[in-house]
Amino acid sequence: MTMSTLPAQPGDHPQRPASDGPARSRPTASVAHLDEPYPAMPVRRIGIGTMFRIEFRKLVDTWAGKLLLAGILGIVAVICAWLIFRQDGEQVNFADFGRAQVNVVGLLAPVIGLMAITAEWTQRTALTTFTLMPRRGQVLLAKVLASLVLTIATIAASLLLTAGSAWLAGQLHGGGVSVAGAADVVRSTLIVGALTTVMASAFGALVAQTAIAVALYFLAPTAYSMISQALFPEAAKWLDVFSAFDRLSSTHPGADLPATLLSITVWIVIPAVVGFTWAMRREVK
Amino acid sequence: MITVENVTRRYGSFVAVDNVSFECAPGTVTGFLGPNGAGKSTTLRILAGLTPASSGRATISGRDYHALPNPGRVVGIMLDAAAQHPGRTGSETLRLAATALGVPRQRIGEMLDVVGLADAGGRRVGQYSLGMRQRLGIATALLGDPQVLILDEPANGMDPEGIRWMRELLRDFAARGGTVLLSSHLLSEVQATVDHLVVIGRGRIVAQGKLADLLHGGGTLVRGIDQPALAAALQRAGLQPEQTSAGAWRVATDPETVAKAAMDARQLVVEIRSDDAGLEDLFFSLTGDVDRHAA
Structure with a gap:
C-alpha cells in the first residue's frame, strides 16, 4: 500500500494501482456519502509552518489558555484604569505609565507556553501529538516559536491598551502625554518577554508538572534573588536573572556582560538544553 | 500491512517485549490479546514510533514509522482514548489533527457523524464519557483516511451497543482492504470482531493464527x-x-x-x-501460566 505515501493523482481515486493486488475501494468509514470518490487529499510532509499553526492554536483553544490570556489583559486593563483614576494634572509620561503593565505581561504571558508543554505530559496528549508528528524536535521548536509569538502579540496588545489609556489620562486631566522613552519601553519589554518565554518553556519541559513548573518559574529566581542579596550582596548579580533582565533592558545592555551571560546560562540555557533533550528522548506513555 | 519482526524491548534487565514477530495482512482484523502487563501496549508504541525497539524491526506498509512523510495518512492510531485534552472540544481536537494530516475541514464533521458524535462535537472532551472518548479517538484515527488502523483497548468503556457499532465499523474497514490491529485483555470483547489472533503473555507470543484455527481445539x-x-x-x-x-x-x-x-x-x-465455551479456556490456558500478577 505504498500509494498513500505518494501524492494522489487526479482521477486515480479510489482505485489502487494494479500492483497492489485486486482493485478494492478505499478503506473508509461506513457511511454512504463517503463511498463517493473523495476530493483528492494529497499527502504532504508536515512542515514546521504547519506545526507552528497547530501549536499556536493549542495555546489558546483550551479553557486554561483562554482564561489566562483574558486574565492577563484584564490585569493590564485594571492597572490602566487605576492609573487613569489617580492621575493628577501633570503631563503623563508613557514610559512610566506603562511600566507595571508590560512587566506583568512579560512575566505572565510565557506561562501559557509553559502550560502548553506540561499539558502534553500531564494530559498525555503527547501520545497523539508525537504519533501524528513524530519529528519531536520540530514540534518542540514550533511550540517555543508559537509561545514567543503569543507573548509578543500579548505585549503588543497591552502596549496599545496602555497607550490608549495614557492618552485618555492626559486628556482627562489636561496634562497631555509625553512619549519620551517609549521606544526603550517597547525594546526592553520585547527582550525580557522573549527571554522569559524561553525560560518558561524550558521549565515546562524540565518539570512537566504544571503546578510545580509554574511555581518554580515564578518563585525560584525570586527566592535566589532575595537570599543572595541577604547573604552575599556583592556577588549576588552573578546568578540573579532578574537583574540580568534589568541590565539587558536598560540603555546599557552591555553592562556587566559576564554576569548577565552567566545568569542567563544558568536560568535559561541549561534548563532549556536539559528540558528539551529529555522531552526528545522521553518515552511517551 | 503491519509487519513486526523479532522485536525486543528491554528496560534495564526487564524484558517487556521478547522477540515478537507477527504480520497483519490487508483485509483482516487481528486481535492482539494478552493479560494486562503482557507487553501489548509496548508493542503498539513501538509500532507507532513512540518507543524505540531494543532490537528487531516494526514496519507499516513496509516502512519504518519515522520514514512515513505524514504517518496519519497511512495508519490511524489510537493508543489511549483517555489521553485527550479535557479543555478542548471534540471538533477542536479533530481540527488540530486535520491540520497535521492536511485533510479538508469538512472531514471533521463527517468523521463526527461516522462515530456518532455529531451532536457532541461542540462539547468539551472533559464532559465526554469514556465511550465517547473512544469514539473521538477512533474519529481521529480515521480522519486521515488511512489503510491501517491500530487501536489499543478500543472496547474499554464502551457499552454493548458501542462495541457492536465498532465491530461493524472495523469489519467494514477491513472489507474495503484495510488492515486492523486491535488489542484487548478480554477475548470475549473482540472474538466476534477479529478473524486473526496474536496472543501475548509475559512479552512473548504464545499463539497466533486464524481465529477459527485457534478455536478448532475446542x-x-x-x-x-x-x-x-x-x-x-x-x-x-x-x-x-x-x-x-x-x-x-x-x-x-x-x-x-x-x-x-x-x-x-x-x-x-x-x-x-x-x-466455544472453550474460548476463555483457550485464552487462559495460553496466558494463565505466564500471567504476572507480581509485576
Missing part, C-alpha cells in the same frame, strides 16, 4: 435422540466422543466431520455446534 458438541447409538456411530467413524457434564458428546474435530459421521449411521442429531 472441538464440537453434539447431541442425538439416541445418545449411546450416536456415540457408537462416532466411534465407528474413528472419532472419540467424550461425555460432557451437560450430557452431550464432545468430539475433537470440526462440526462437519461429526455431522457426516452421524448421517452415515442414520443417527438423528438434535444439537450440533462448535464448543
Whole structure:
C-alpha cells in the first residue's frame, strides 16, 4: 500500500494501482456519502509552518489558555484604569505609565507556553501529538516559536491598551502625554518577554508538572534573588536573572556582560538544553 | 500491512517485549490479546514510533514509522482514548489533527457523524464519557483516511451497543482492504470482531493464527435422540466422543466431520455446534501460566 505515501493523482481515486493486488475501494468509514470518490487529499510532509499553526492554536483553544490570556489583559486593563483614576494634572509620561503593565505581561504571558508543554505530559496528549508528528524536535521548536509569538502579540496588545489609556489620562486631566522613552519601553519589554518565554518553556519541559513548573518559574529566581542579596550582596548579580533582565533592558545592555551571560546560562540555557533533550528522548506513555 | 519482526524491548534487565514477530495482512482484523502487563501496549508504541525497539524491526506498509512523510495518512492510531485534552472540544481536537494530516475541514464533521458524535462535537472532551472518548479517538484515527488502523483497548468503556457499532465499523474497514490491529485483555470483547489472533503473555507470543484455527481445539458438541447409538456411530467413524457434564458428546474435530459421521449411521442429531465455551479456556490456558500478577 505504498500509494498513500505518494501524492494522489487526479482521477486515480479510489482505485489502487494494479500492483497492489485486486482493485478494492478505499478503506473508509461506513457511511454512504463517503463511498463517493473523495476530493483528492494529497499527502504532504508536515512542515514546521504547519506545526507552528497547530501549536499556536493549542495555546489558546483550551479553557486554561483562554482564561489566562483574558486574565492577563484584564490585569493590564485594571492597572490602566487605576492609573487613569489617580492621575493628577501633570503631563503623563508613557514610559512610566506603562511600566507595571508590560512587566506583568512579560512575566505572565510565557506561562501559557509553559502550560502548553506540561499539558502534553500531564494530559498525555503527547501520545497523539508525537504519533501524528513524530519529528519531536520540530514540534518542540514550533511550540517555543508559537509561545514567543503569543507573548509578543500579548505585549503588543497591552502596549496599545496602555497607550490608549495614557492618552485618555492626559486628556482627562489636561496634562497631555509625553512619549519620551517609549521606544526603550517597547525594546526592553520585547527582550525580557522573549527571554522569559524561553525560560518558561524550558521549565515546562524540565518539570512537566504544571503546578510545580509554574511555581518554580515564578518563585525560584525570586527566592535566589532575595537570599543572595541577604547573604552575599556583592556577588549576588552573578546568578540573579532578574537583574540580568534589568541590565539587558536598560540603555546599557552591555553592562556587566559576564554576569548577565552567566545568569542567563544558568536560568535559561541549561534548563532549556536539559528540558528539551529529555522531552526528545522521553518515552511517551 | 503491519509487519513486526523479532522485536525486543528491554528496560534495564526487564524484558517487556521478547522477540515478537507477527504480520497483519490487508483485509483482516487481528486481535492482539494478552493479560494486562503482557507487553501489548509496548508493542503498539513501538509500532507507532513512540518507543524505540531494543532490537528487531516494526514496519507499516513496509516502512519504518519515522520514514512515513505524514504517518496519519497511512495508519490511524489510537493508543489511549483517555489521553485527550479535557479543555478542548471534540471538533477542536479533530481540527488540530486535520491540520497535521492536511485533510479538508469538512472531514471533521463527517468523521463526527461516522462515530456518532455529531451532536457532541461542540462539547468539551472533559464532559465526554469514556465511550465517547473512544469514539473521538477512533474519529481521529480515521480522519486521515488511512489503510491501517491500530487501536489499543478500543472496547474499554464502551457499552454493548458501542462495541457492536465498532465491530461493524472495523469489519467494514477491513472489507474495503484495510488492515486492523486491535488489542484487548478480554477475548470475549473482540472474538466476534477479529478473524486473526496474536496472543501475548509475559512479552512473548504464545499463539497466533486464524481465529477459527485457534478455536478448532475446542472441538464440537453434539447431541442425538439416541445418545449411546450416536456415540457408537462416532466411534465407528474413528472419532472419540467424550461425555460432557451437560450430557452431550464432545468430539475433537470440526462440526462437519461429526455431522457426516452421524448421517452415515442414520443417527438423528438434535444439537450440533462448535464448543466455544472453550474460548476463555483457550485464552487462559495460553496466558494463565505466564500471567504476572507480581509485576
